[in-house]
Amino acid sequence: MDKIYSALTQIVGEDYVSNRPEELFTYSKDLGTSPPQFPEYVAAPRTAEEVSRIVRMANQEKVAVVPLGGGMTLAGLALPLRGGIVLDLKRMDRIIELNEKARYVVIEAGASHGKLTAHLHKHAPHLMHSEPGAPPAATIGGNLAIHGQGDLAHPYGFNSDMLNGLEVVLPTGEICRFGSCAIGCAWYTLHPLPDLGLFLGWNGSTGIITKVSLRLFPCKKFREMDIFVVEDETLIPDVLFALTHVGMAEDLVAWSSAIPPFANELHHISINITGDSKEEMEFKRRQIFDIKLSKYIRDGVGAIGAVAQPSERPQISKSADWKKGGGFEYVGSIMPVAAYPECYRRGAEISTRHDIPYTVLGRVIGAAHGMMFSWSYAFNRADDRSVQHARDALHETDDLVMELGGTIWKPAVFGQQLLMSRMDPNTLQMMKKVKTMLDPNGIMNPGNWEVA
Amino acid sequence: MALAQYKYKDDIHRCFRCGYCKFPGDWSDVTNCPAYARFRMESYSTGGRLWLIRAWVNGELQWSEHLGRIVYACAACNNCVEKCPLSFSDDIVQMVVAAKNEMVELGLLPTPVKTYLQNVQLHGNPYGLAAKRRGEWMADLAVAPYDDQEFLLFVGSEGAYDSRAQQAARALALTLQAAGLSFGVLGKEETDDGNEVELLGEDGLAEMVAQQNIQTFQKKGVRKIVTFSPHAYNAFKAIYPKYGGRFEVWHYTQLLAQLMRKGAIKPAGAEAAKITFHDPCFLGRWHNEYKAPRQVLQAIPGVQLVEMARNKKSALCCGGGAGNAVIDLLGGSPDSPARIRAREAAATGAAVLAVACPNCLTMLEDAVKVEGLEDRLAVRDIAELIRP
Amino acid sequence: MFNLRFDENKCLACETHDCLTRCQYMAMDIPTAKAEMEKLIQGRESRVLHDCVTCYACEEYCPLGNHPFYLIVTRQEELDILPLPSPLIKRGVQMAIPFRGEPEIEPIAGRALNMGVFSMLVPHVQGRLFEDVTLMSTDSRKMFHYFCQLMYLHFGRTSVINERLEESIATIAAHGAREVIHFHDECYGTYASYAPAFGIDVPFKSVHLFEYLYERLGAMQDDIKPLNYKVAYQRPCSSRLSPDKHPFVDKLFDLIGVEHVQREFVDENALCCGSTIMGQRREGSRRFCLELQQKNIDDMKKAGAQLCVFNCPACMQTLGKPVADAGIMPIFMSDLCRLAIGEKSP
Numbered sequence A: 001m002d003k004i005y006s007a008l009t010q011i012v013g014e015d016y017v018s019n020r021p022e023e024l025f026t027y028s029k030d031l032g033t034s035p036p037q038f039p040e041y042v043a044a045p046r047t048a049e050e051v052s053r054i055v056r057m058a059n060q061e062k063v064a065v066v067p068l069g070g071g072m073t074l075a076g077l078a079l080p081l082r083g084g085i086v087l088d089l090k091r092m093d094r095i096i097e098l099n100e101k102a103r104y105v106v107i108e109a110g111a112s113h114g115k116l117t118a119h120l121h122k123h124a125p126h127l128m129h130s131e132p133g134a135p136p137a138a139t140i141g142g143n144l145a146i147h148g149q150g151d152l153a154h155p156y157g158f159n160s161d162m163l164n165g166l167e168v169v170l171p172t173g174e175i176c177r178f179g180s181c182a183i184g185c186a187w188y189t190l191h192p193l194p195d196l197g198l199f200l201g202w203n204g205s206t207g208i209i210t211k212v213s214l215r216l217f218p219c220k221k222f223r224e225m226d227i228f229v230v231e232d233e234t235l236i237p238d239v240l241f242a243l244t245h246v247g248m249a250e251d252l253v254a255w256s257s258a259i260p261p262f263a264n265e266l267h268h269i270s271i272n273i274t275g276d277s278k279e280e281m282e283f284k285r286r287q288i289f290d291i292k293l294s295k296y297i298r299d300g301v302g303a304i305g306a307v308a309q310p311s312e313r314p315q316i317s318k319s320a321d322w323k324k325g326g327g328f329e330y331v332g333s334i335m336p337v338a339a340y341p342e343c344y345r346r347g348a349e350i351s352t353r354h355d356i357p358y359t360v361l362g363r364v365i366g367a368a369h370g371m372m373f374s375w376s377y378a379f380n381r382a383d384d385r386s387v388q389h390a391r392d393a394l395h396e397t398d399d400l401v402m403e404l405g406g407t408i409w410k411p412a413v414f415g416q417q418l419l420m421s422r423m424d425p426n427t428l429q430m431m432k433k434v435k436t437m438l439d440p441n442g443i444m445n446p447g448n449w450e451v452a
Numbered sequence B: 001m002a003l004a005q006y007k008y009k010d011d012i013h014r015c016f017r018c019g020y021c022k023f024p025g026d027w028s029d030v031t032n033c034p035a036y037a038r039f040r041m042e043s044y045s046t047g048g049r050l051w052l053i054r055a056w057v058n059g060e061l062q063w064s065e066h067l068g069r070i071v072y073a074c075a076a077c078n079n080c081v082e083k084c085p086l087s088f089s090d091d092i093v094q095m096v097v098a099a100k101n102e103m104v105e106l107g108l109l110p111t112p113v114k115t116y117l118q119n120v121q122l123h124g125n126p127y128g129l130a131a132k133r134r135g136e137w138m139a140d141l142a143v144a145p146y147d148d149q150e151f152l153l154f155v156g157s158e159g160a161y162d163s164r165a166q167q168a169a170r171a172l173a174l175t176l177q178a179a180g181l182s183f184g185v186l187g188k189e190e191t192d193d194g195n196e197v198e199l200l201g202e203d204g205l206a207e208m209v210a211q212q213n214i215q216t217f218q219k220k221g222v223r224k225i226v227t228f229s230p231h232a233y234n235a236f237k238a239i240y241p242k243y244g245g246r247f248e249v250w251h252y253t254q255l256l257a258q259l260m261r262k263g264a265i266k267p268a269g270a271e272a273a274k275i276t277f278h279d280p281c282f283l284g285r286w287h288n289e290y291k292a293p294r295q296v297l298q299a300i301p302g303v304q305l306v307e308m309a310r311n312k313k314s315a316l317c318c319g320g321g322a323g324n325a326v327i328d329l330l331g332g333s334p335d336s337p338a339r340i341r342a343r344e345a346a347a348t349g350a351a352v353l354a355v356a357c358p359n360c361l362t363m364l365e366d367a368v369k370v371e372g373l374e375d376r377l378a379v380r381d382i383a384e385l386i387r388p
Numbered sequence C: 001m002f003n004l005r006f007d008e009n010k011c012l013a014c015e016t017h018d019c020l021t022r023c024q025y026m027a028m029d030i031p032t033a034k035a036e037m038e039k040l041i042q043g044r045e046s047r048v049l050h051d052c053v054t055c056y057a058c059e060e061y062c063p064l065g066n067h068p069f070y071l072i073v074t075r076q077e078e079l080d081i082l083p084l085p086s087p088l089i090k091r092g093v094q095m096a097i098p099f100r101g102e103p104e105i106e107p108i109a110g111r112a113l114n115m116g117v118f119s120m121l122v123p124h125v126q127g128r129l130f131e132d133v134t135l136m137s138t139d140s141r142k143m144f145h146y147f148c149q150l151m152y153l154h155f156g157r158t159s160v161i162n163e164r165l166e167e168s169i170a171t172i173a174a175h176g177a178r179e180v181i182h183f184h185d186e187c188y189g190t191y192a193s194y195a196p197a198f199g200i201d202v203p204f205k206s207v208h209l210f211e212y213l214y215e216r217l218g219a220m221q222d223d224i225k226p227l228n229y230k231v232a233y234q235r236p237c238s239s240r241l242s243p244d245k246h247p248f249v250d251k252l253f254d255l256i257g258v259e260h261v262q263r264e265f266v267d268e269n270a271l272c273c274g275s276t277i278m279g280q281r282r283e284g285s286r287r288f289c290l291e292l293q294q295k296n297i298d299d300m301k302k303a304g305a306q307l308c309v310f311n312c313p314a315c316m317q318t319l320g321k322p323v324a325d326a327g328i329m330p331i332f333m334s335d336l337c338r339l340a341i342g343e344k345s346p
Helices: A003-012 A021-026 A047-060 A113-123 A140-147 A235-245 A276-293 A294-298 A337-353 A384-403 A413-421 A425-438 B034-039 B045-058 B065-074 B079-083 B089-106 B113-123 B131-138 B156-161 B163-177 B195-199 B204-219 B230-244 B250-259 B291-299 B337-347 B358-370 B380-384 C008-013 C031-042 C048-050 C056-062 C070-078 C086-095 C119-125 C150-156 C158-174 C184-196 C209-220 C238-242 C245-257 C285-300 C313-325 C332-339
Strands: A041-043 A066-067 A085-088 A095-099 A104-108 A161-170 A175-179 A207-213 A221-231 A250-257 A267-275 A302-310 A326-335 A359-365 A370-380 A405-409 B151-154 B224-227 B247-251 B272-279 B304-306 B351-356 B378-380 C111-114 C134-135 C178-181 C206-209 C229-235 C306-308 C329-332
Touching: A003 A041, A003 B034, A003 B250, A003 C111, A021 B065, A041 C306, A047 A066, A047 A161, A047 A175, A047 A207, A047 C134, A066 A140, A066 A207, A095 A113, A095 C238, A104 A140, A104 C238, A113 A140, A140 A207, A140 A294, A161 B045, A175 A359, A175 B113, A221 A235, A221 A276, A221 C086, A235 A267, A235 A276, A235 A337, A235 A359, A250 A405, A250 B247, A276 A294, A276 C285, A294 A302, A294 A405, A294 B337, A302 C086, A326 A337, A326 A359, A337 A359, A337 A370, A337 A384, A370 A384, A384 A405, B034 B337, B045 B089, B079 C238, B089 B163, B089 B195, B089 C031, B113 B195, B113 B204, B131 B156, B131 B163, B156 B163, B163 B250, B163 B358, B163 B378, B163 B380, B163 C086, B195 B204, B195 B230, B204 B230, B224 B230, B230 B247, B230 C332, B247 B250, B247 C070, B250 B291, B250 B380, B250 C070, B272 B291, B291 B304, B337 B358, B351 B358, B351 B380, B358 C306, B378 B380, C008 C031, C031 C048, C048 C070, C056 C070, C056 C238, C070 C150, C070 C158, C070 C184, C086 C150, C119 C332, C150 C158, C150 C184, C158 C184, C178 C184, C178 C209, C184 C206, C184 C209, C184 C238, C206 C209, C229 C245, C229 C285, C229 C313, C245 C332, C285 C313, C306 C313, C313 C329, C329 C332
Parallel strands: A041 A085, A066 A085, B151 B224, B224 B247, B272 B304, B272 B351, B351 B378, C111 C134, C111 C178, C178 C206, C229 C306, C306 C329
Antiparallel strands: A095 A104, A104 A207, A161 A175, A161 A207, A221 A267, A221 A302, A250 A267, A250 A359, A326 A370, A326 A405, A359 A370
């Protein structure tokens, strides 16, 4: 019998290992435009110890290990580029500790965001975590491995800035903890040392995140979304600066799309407003609309587009089927907010060239310290030409990000190469040293962040 | 080899695999798809299954016993239909059934499925028991053969043959008698309702048994049918009209609720104070009937009905649908949906887990035993609880 | 292109100028009103163009059957004095561009009930009251083909209405229905008031929903169980275009046994729901809108209303929740009528 298969079944049990064509096919694809990459094995461990044993075995056998969460990156970041074992971590989904007074939750990395949202809603409705702009099946660990951000990005930054502690299985199999948990304390802070920052954003190429302590934030009783609309995209940075100055919103997202037609060549800013009373909500609205944005309204160039829209968590997205084709992929970037107009204009041009209705979105991170700007390209999965158009548009957009002075967020391999080709050589060498030191056999999600 | 005639070939690629289909209404877990809960591999989620079917239809993947098992592990519980936000959501389960149609057509079936279908074809029931024994469940009861009474009680293959379901069917017959309902049964003249056969993809056989039942019903002048099983309820309501069989169809819990309202049934005290109820998929998600069984339970003096965390539209299926109560592709693990459900029921603190479906009854009672919960949790059909 | 048929001489000879003097949002005496109307007639700038909240009420107030509101909107567009900021206008104009294919035109033998752009409200027109009609525009992906376009009166854009209306009329007419009942009375106002005022031909006969409901309930009197609620009625702006149908509100209430509570802001004094005022350009529009809504709801509460009956889906969308928060149940007239014959509303 196959030695690796047999070792895997001994570790996680026969039910949770496969080397059959059906599972290999399923795990060879993600939801975006990436061509299939076949693993040789799929395993679904239940504990960090099982992960550790698998990784040790993989080192002995010199076989690649690719950690997979919800599989929602769209950019092929959990596809086994060099074959090997895909580790589906979604069975590691326990919620271990909810500490209301210290406002954190310790949770296994394979748990879905939906599960955490539901758990908090039931057991601590006055607390919330930041949900990424992804389906609720996206996992906690996966989102951190790609440096995600979500619906609390304006007040609190990246999701990876909301960590209080981390447990990681290193590429050589050791189980390590970082933050206060590493010295036997509660999981209440990541800083100061031991905070090594080696795992966030590395797409699982430096280790497998298995447990996380996430910061929780106040969840107000009333949660609504208002919308401010402008036509002139050059106003957006100013409006966002004004909105971040008043600091009354929980989330700020500017967006524009060719379809549905109402949004075409207009820029909507979704403003999430929350409060524990109607008075608090109205106070915030007064600061925003009657004071800070009133000049735009008076001049006729900005308008209140909607008020008090329901703001559901988790959000449901239907955008994947806009082309009745079951697919879309986007380039995400981290950009200065001032780049919005250019990002929009140039993105719309790329879309037009590829006959794809444009869809762009910029989510404010921090006090307009940056924004995650994304360009989405819908495609029809059943039409190879349509997929190729989307793929080409994505590559052109990666180039555009570089041209506009931005950095690509969760880049696919093409984008990673672009970034590394421009990277400070000393930084690049440092990355290489870190990777080689942590992963001497090069088994962790190889092909990702791989320095030549 | 591509399958040109696959019914959903123009739509199946539209599944994005976003994973909404795995969740219950409150997003509390990814395990509300019974097959995914059991195996926890993407291939067993609805999205994974649709992508595999598409690959098979396009000729990218060859049929195998394992592929067959993945496809047939779908219990047709409709959770995915409930949760998918896309415009084709109503068709998702049918996309899987259409793949089974192709497998039947090509004779490519997992062994237990083959056996199931052969048994229905040869004996009129999935267990392979003799057709002449169909009336044995009521041997010592004075249940009248159907002869122009108001209702036909359709007991179905489970109630007729499965020893545990027989007990519940007998309890139902006695209750209806005590209520003074005018009803009769078909005994040996009944055959399988065909619901599972259709969901297993054997359209021809489904039509045959449907026609056989319809002819019997029509010959005897049946107008109103009360079914013991929600699966038969679905067959008569949703499938038989296709073949010209139109009848007034009731599930027995609906009828009991009405009889109780009229005062025709006065249930004795409860076996236990705390009861939890497991929604059967073919009554709940398939036909939106959540009230009637609860009304019946709440009318029992002394009963406190406690809900499991996942209930009604979000109920976790026992894993017995689409023939799985017999072909058993989801069994054999602590993660089998019936065992998860048994643990959830126990967690409510209820002493009785009430069901309204013979498949759920056997699935969950077995699960309670395997989980070692039988001392604190009894599984009862509502028909057994209401017995005066 | 179509032009407004406005009788200037009649207007200039008017002694009351009710159109402006009775306006609830602009305080004006008769001489001022006369002067402002003269400016409007001559196509000059007037404060009316800036201050109009576009509530349509002057159409009803005009004792001469002239069309002061249509004139105001026409002049707003000509002089580019628009009530809303430009992005809202652009959004509104783009919103109704159909982009999900052509509708399938099924022939309708008898009477049709046109859902207009409210296909999603089909659950509100079920049951015995609607047995006699065939629904039209039930697919929300295709509903903009049935759009009456009159919303653009709030946008200072009669040109958009005049450009697009014929196509909507042709779509509705293609079904060949003998009569068309309109779910939204803005549609009714379009075909019964606006189109004739601009000389646009309408080849089908329009029926107001309330008139239809009155007829149907009249035929089912034996089945009606008086509801005995105290109700307020949120009169929509569009109802000002068909004041002759407004009496059906009270007639319906009589028929189903509800008490229409006595209050200040009722009938001709009804207040706008605020949906369009919220986003207007005028300084302080948002606060003004909230105050207006509060005044309206306080008035309903003071009068003891248990239910607030809605005619217009836009009013429902805007005021439904605040009304409910104030402890008054919002309900569509169609659903209220269904309750009266023992049917459940959705």
